[in-house]
Amino acid sequence: MTNVVLVLADDLGYSDLGCYGGEIRTPNLDAIGRSGVRFSNFYNTARCSPSRASLLTGLHPHQTGIGVLTSNDTPRGYLGSLNDRCATTAEILGAAGYATGMSGKWHLSSEVHTPCAAWPTRRGFDHFFGTLTGCGSYYAPGTLTRGERDASAEFDTPGFFYTDAITTDAVEFVHRSASQPHPFFLYVAYTAPHWPLHAPEADIDSYQGTYDDGWDALRKARLGRLVREGILPEDTELTDRDPTQPPWSAVTDQRWEARRMQTYAAMVERMDRGIGRLRAALEETGQWENTLFVFLSDNGASAEDIGDEHYQSLRNRPENFPGTTRSGEQVFLGNHPESDPGPEDTYASYGTAWANLSNTPFRRYKRWTHEGGIAAPCIVHWPHGGLAAGTVQHAPFQLVDVLPTVLEAAGVDYPQRRQQVELPPLQGVSMLPALRGAESEPHTLFWEHTGNTAVRDGQWKLVREHSQPWELYDVHTDRSELHDLAAERPDLVSKLEIQWEEWASRVGVLPWDDVIALYRERGQTSQHANG
Structure with a gap:
């Protein structure tokens, strides 16, 4: 039987990897991607928790209880935890005889301190090491857990860094499992490169000078490499710089701005090194050839x-922001030129302009359903799987298609029930035919997150921001979404809108205005509703 390894990055942009046009050093993922299959039109669901729910269940996030993030807004809002009407990959493969392990970020439970039905150990994972919450320090991550026990003492070990700890645990799982007679499923969920910007100083310094030319020049360079890699067609247009951001020539503290992106790059490279260690463990144990390896990003x-x-x-959330370092020094929260990101006593993000670079050539970001929010790098490698190795697959797929692919590769059927509760049917299709070079069956893709909505049917994509008019794009010729055709094709807008409304009703999408109203009744704002 086939082993399965799913590796998920956190907040990684479409063009950050070298094999997707980036200047960040990612030699391990580049080698896997260029010798496997890279997708150019793969999509996530725009946000971390919903993407994780969809990836692991083959359902749309609203069906799983994870409509926004992990706040419990019942009875009028979303549950904020995996409900009992979905089955995870670990539960399904575990029932078929697989050993199941997880290392890294869970973020699928509204309860992060006391074990409950939505914890990984109670959703099919025999082994778990990681964090229950959505973000936190890389030096002292909150809610660090081993099994169902607090593991915070582990980050007092000299040299502890969370990205490395995730890798080490995953490698140990491979070595343990490889000696057993049954196959294994391993889910590795890195928090990199999600803020805070934390990385060892030597790693940051190694990117000295890389970002001195600034975001404008680097975006153009990335698009050129995306075309040369065969990810995007030669006539792809580069969107304008985000209108809220200055040209690089007008930036007053270029050294500090470059330092922000250097730190982000160091975080990505550290993750890539870990993936190299994971591949080495699979090769050393003789498992690499028969392992379905999938890498992608959550938004x-x-x-x-x-x-x-x-x-x-x-x-006010110590599980996310520790306030002080392990040695008792105050942590500076925020982005300011007086505070260089990277050390444990900082807690910063890299900002809109650099995110615009990460999403080259698209516009918008995490949380939106325009391409910048949902287009993801996706790499699949399986030497014994008969894949069309060394190719780029241009057919569109999304997260609900991952579980059907895994189950077909493993030769395992999707169950009709979980603990006597009837399950919805899988919402996606297997990508294996496309991975093997066959023409894929067309299927319509749908999205909703915080009122941002989209539907893609073949070459056509209908998309809108919450409370804004629909926009229509031919993404075969205009992947960057620069030429809105809605006014020219009202018939097509109407047809796709009806499809989206039918889908939203079927999967339980709550009207976003109703969710906002719920928060306002509590004295909170629409920002709080967004999570």
């Missing part, structure tokens, strides 16, 4: 500025 790059007023609430 587009994040333009979140944790220095603004909304993110000051982090001060």
